[in-house]
Amino acid sequence: MIIATRNRLIHGYLGIDNDTIWSIIQDEIPKLLRQLTAMLESIR
Numbered sequence: 001m002i003i004a005t006r007n008r009l010i011h012g013y014l015g016i017d018n019d020t021i022w023s024i025i026q027d028e029i030p031k032l033l034r035q036l037t038a039m040l041e042s043i044r
Contacts, residue, residue, distance in 0.1 A: 002032075 005024060009016060 009021075
């Protein structure tokens with residue numbers, strides 16, 4: 001999902017939908033941060 005989102009933002013595929021971006025900021029980034037934190041903790 002990260003790569004697809006990046007491609008849509010960078011290349012402007014189908015325009016950029018502000019609601020979609022806001023949803024990603026609110027929903028997906030916190031999930032990603034939790035996953036990355038857990039991964040970091042597991043290797044310490």
